[in-house]
Amino acid sequence: MAIPISYNIRSVGARWANAVVSVLGIAGTVGVFLAMLAMARGFQATLISSGSPDNIIVLRAGADSEMTSAVSLDQVRIIGDAPEVARSADGAPLLSPEVVVIGAFPLMTTGTDANVQIRGLSDRVLEVRQTVHVTEGRFFQPGLAELVVGKNAVTTYRGFGLGESVEIGGQDWRVVGIFDSGGTAFDSELWCDSNLLSQTFGRSENVYQSVTARLESRNDFTALKDTLTADPRMTVDITGERAYYAKQSQAVSMLIRVLGFLVASVMAIGAVFGALNTMYSAVAARSREIATLRALGFGGTSVVLSFVAESVLIALVGGVLGCIAVLPLNGFTAGTMNWQTFSHLAFAFKVTPSLMLWGLGFAALMGFIGGFLPALRAARMPVATALREL
Amino acid sequence: MKFLPFILRNLKRKKTRTILTVGSIAVALFLFGLLVTIETSLNAGVDVAGADRLVVRNRISLIQPLPISYQQRLRQLDHVSEATFANWFGGIYQDERNFFPQFSIDTDTYRDVFTEFVIPDDQWQSFLADREGAVVGKATAERFNWSLGDRIPIKGTIFQGAWEFNIRAIYEGETAEADETQFWFHYDYLDESRQWGKGLIGWYTVKIDDPDTAVEVADAIDERFRNSAWETSTETEKAFAAGFAKQIGNIRLIVLSIGAVVLFTLLLVTGSAMATAVRERIPELGVLKTLGFGDGTVLGLVLAESVLIALVGGGLGIGMAKLFTLSGDPTNGMLPYFYLGPDSMALGLVLALFVGLVAGLIPAVTAMRLRIVDALRRV
Numbered sequence: 230m231a232i233p234i235s236y237n238i239r240s241v242g243a244r245w246a247n248a249v250v251s252v253l254g255i256a257g258t259v260g261v262f263l264a265m266l267a268m269a270r271g272f273q274a275t276l277i278s279s280g281s282p283d284n285i286i287v288l289r290a291g292a293d294s295e296m297t298s299a300v301s302l303d304q305v306r307i308i309g310d311a312p313e314v315a316r317s318a319d320g321a322p323l324l325s326p327e328v329v330v331i332g333a334f335p336l337m338t339t340g341t342d343a344n345v346q347i348r349g350l351s352d353r354v355l356e357v358r359q360t361v362h363v364t365e366g367r368f369f370q371p372g373l374a375e376l377v378v379g380k381n382a383v384t385t386y387r388g389f390g391l392g393e394s395v396e397i398g399g400q401d402w403r404v405v406g407i408f409d410s411g412g413t414a415f416d417s418e419l420w421c422d423s424n425l426l427s428q429t430f431g432r433s434e435n436v437y438q439s440v441t442a443r444l445e446s447r448n449d450f451t452a453l454k455d456t457l458t459a460d461p462r463m464t465v466d467i468t469g470e471r472a473y474y475a476k477q478s479q480a481v482s483m484l485i486r487v488l489g490f491l492v493a494s495v496m497a498i499g500a501v502f503g504a505l506n507t508m509y510s511a512v513a514a515r516s517r518e519i520a521t522l523r524a525l526g527f528g529g530t531s532v533v534l535s536f537v538a539e540s541v542l543i544a545l546v547g548g549v550l551g552c553i554a555v556l557p558l559n560g561f562t563a564g565t566m567n568w569q570t571f572s573h574l575a576f577a578f579k580v581t582p583s584l585m586l587w588g589l590g591f592a593a594l595m596g597f598i599g600g601f602l603p604a605l606r607a608a609r610m611p612v613a614t615a616l617r618e619l
Numbered sequence: 620m621k622f623l624p625f626i627l628r629n630l631k632r633k634k635t636r637t638i639l640t641v642g643s644i645a646v647a648l649f650l651f652g653l654l655v656t657i658e659t660s661l662n663a664g665v666d667v668a669g670a671d672r673l674v675v676r677n678r679i680s681l682i683q684p685l686p687i688s689y690q691q692r693l694r695q696l697d698h699v700s701e702a703t704f705a706n707w708f709g710g711i712y713q714d715e716r717n718f719f720p721q722f723s724i725d726t727d728t729y730r731d732v733f734t735e736f737v738i739p740d741d742q743w744q745s746f747l748a749d750r751e752g753a754v755v756g757k758a759t760a761e762r763f764n765w766s767l768g769d770r771i772p773i774k775g776t777i778f779q780g781a782w783e784f785n786i787r788a789i790y791e792g793e794t795a796e797a798d799e800t801q802f803w804f805h806y807d808y809l810d811e812s813r814q815w816g817k818g819l820i821g822w823y824t825v826k827i828d829d830p831d832t833a834v835e836v837a838d839a840i841d842e843r844f845r846n847s848a849w850e851t852s853t854e855t856e857k858a859f860a861a862g863f864a865k866q867i868g869n870i871r872l873i874v875l876s877i878g879a880v881v882l883f884t885l886l887l888v889t890g891s892a893m894a895t896a897v898r899e900r901i902p903e904l905g906v907l908k909t910l911g912f913g914d915g916t917v918l919g920l921v922l923a924e925s926v927l928i929a930l931v932g933g934g935l936g937i938g939m940a941k942l943f944t945l946s947g948d949p950t951n952g953m954l955p956y957f958y959l960g961p962d963s964m965a966l967g968l969v970l971a972l973f974v975g976l977v978a979g980l981i982p983a984v985t986a987m988r989l990r991i992v993d994a995l996r997r998v
Contacts (some may be wrong), residue, residue: 431848495649499881506892
């Protein structure tokens with residue numbers, strides 16, 4: 230027969246000081262575990278959501294990112310002629326050949342330079358990337374030294390307020406607009422006219438880093454890829470935009486994950502030690518009670534179950550506390566260096582319900598491990614001796 | 620000292636609890652060691668940067684090149700004793716995950732500027748003699764099991780093509796903090812073989828004769844090239860490394876918060892274990908006092924017990940952390956300076972001592988204040 234759970238709740242109440250130690254230990258562990266995962270997930274989400282499932286990105290064959298790629302104007306034209314590429318109302322292909330460079334601008338927080346991605350694009354880009362909207366000011370005009378700035382760039386780097394002028398490569402660029410791409414990597418970028426940008430950076434004319442094209446239908450991806458790869462003039466790699474950005478996020482999210490798991494698992498061992506300590510002293514202090522329960526006819530299994538349940542309960546309280554402590558981090562914007570593109574990127578922590586479930590599961594596991602051995606000891610206690618103890 | 624056996628006896632009476640408490644402190648200090656290592660590693664290079672070196676890059680950003688002709692002009696400036704350059708290669712060895720930094724270097728001057736890398740002379744000579752030769756850091760050589768004479772294929776990304784290099788020298792850092800992951804090869808080899816960007820280099824490293832003139836020289840360099848097609852931005856190597864580290868984000872804050880959470884939890888665990896120990900022993904302490912041991916001695920005994928637990932646990936934890944860092948970087952090359960220094964280890968022990976003192980304080984004071992009558996009543 231099972232020992233009623235109310236017995237455990239009351240016992241915890243009677244020995245709350247010890248329980249608090251366990252609860253806090255587990256809360257801290259779950260909190261750190263969740264914060265690390267929320268960071269990794271936020272970073273990944275920022276990059277992955279940058280890609281649209283309707284878009285493809287074309288890079289030079291073998292290039293691992295836009296930074297090492299080059300696509301010529303002839304190739305851009307061939308891509309534009311492909312029937313799978315969507316057209317605008319006036320019949321022009323929806324594609325954006327882009328020049329991507331890095332400029333050094335001071336961070337708002339520290340004043341030290343950060344590498345900021347500057348993207349030169351065609352004025353059709355808003356039709357290609359339909360999630361991007363200009364929220365303040367207007368889009369840049371082709372041929373003019375004008376910048377539209379991502380909403381995170383405005384708050385992360387100095388000197389990008391609407392109407393301000395920024396010097397890049399000996400030329401003054403005016404910030405004419407601010408755009409919002411919905412929390413993607415573009416929000417950390419500066420956008421401007423591609424031809425002007427390649428001139429400023431001394432790049433050869435009519436060479437782009439990448440071409441982003443919108444598909445007529447997302448099912449056309451394989452067809453387009455086959456057409457283009459079969460063309461001998463095209464030495465390019467074609468990737469879904471989403472897959473491309475997913476790959477970009479790999480290195481940093483792996484770093485965060487490896488470190489997060491390492492730190493959390495070491496902390497978990499510590500928390501389990503704390504829980505073990507609490508439960509062992511609980512068992513020692515309650516040896517008479519346990520013996521009484523046994524004498525009343527509760528079997529060994531019931532005792533084990535009861536103590537494990539108590540420990541898991543304490544751990545779950547800790548888990549819930551840990552989750553609550555991490556909740557305010559949701560949406561917190563941090564910046565880091567994305568190694569693949571060598572540039573600075575702002576991203577928001579993402580604390581999702583599924584993450585919190587993971588946290589609770591983790592807490593329950595720690596409680597189980599911490600409670601099992603002491604519970605065994607409780608069940609094995611010889612009834613007669615324990616009852617005699619004062 | 621004569622109380623030591625007594626303290627040890629007390630610790631042995633509840634072995635499980637002592638082991639668990641020592642264990643939690645060990646775990647916490649292990650974590651501390653790990654966090655410190657990660658933090659230093661992400662601040663890569665700030666601590667090892669030479670005070671007498673300046674980094675000169677294109678003013679627009681690091682990815683924009685500078686002309687090779689600047690080397691002569693840099694050398695002519697006051698206080699500049701040598702100028703060397705390097706170029707980022709960014710190739711891939713077998714798989715993208717096998718990341719390590721590759722530079723093409725100016726073989727005539729590089730070694731004179733970066734004196735912290737130790738290379739046997741005969742190896743250096745054979746590197747110089749081989750146009751396709753390469754020098755590789757010990758850590759990277761061990762990671763991929765390379766030895767002298769091996770031919771290494773690397774796929775170019777920025778400079779396309781299949782490149783091949785012969786390992787001619789393996790360098791070691793003069794100090795344990797040095798970055799032993801780099802891979803260097805001849806700039807001439809790169810310049811002859813690449814299709815574009817000939818005569819351009821990535822950045823210069825300038826050695827100055829007096830570290831106090833660093834700011835002055837940096838300004839002089841930028842002034843020298845102002846209004847040219849290739850304007851420069853010059854800063855000390857330390858500032859350069861720090862700027863890089865700052866871009867990685869507010870790691871220090873994250874590390875500190877985790878550390879604080881851990882330390883707090885640890886205090887609770889040790890404190891509660893000590894409190895339980897004292898509670899159980901109240902009658903005994905009464906007997907001790909009856910026998911004539913003073914309040915101070917009783918206080919000392921309890922504190923000593925707590926401190927001993929903390930120090931043993933702390934020593935174990937820091938020792939494990941050191942062993943762990945010796946086994947190398949767990950992220951495969953993302954953290955080049957994976958090293959736990961002796962001062963961090965000492966700091967860890969001080970921290971453990973602090974935890975032992977604070978955690979033992981309340982129970983020790985309780986024990987000290989105990990009145991004999993009350994204590995003995997519980998026998």
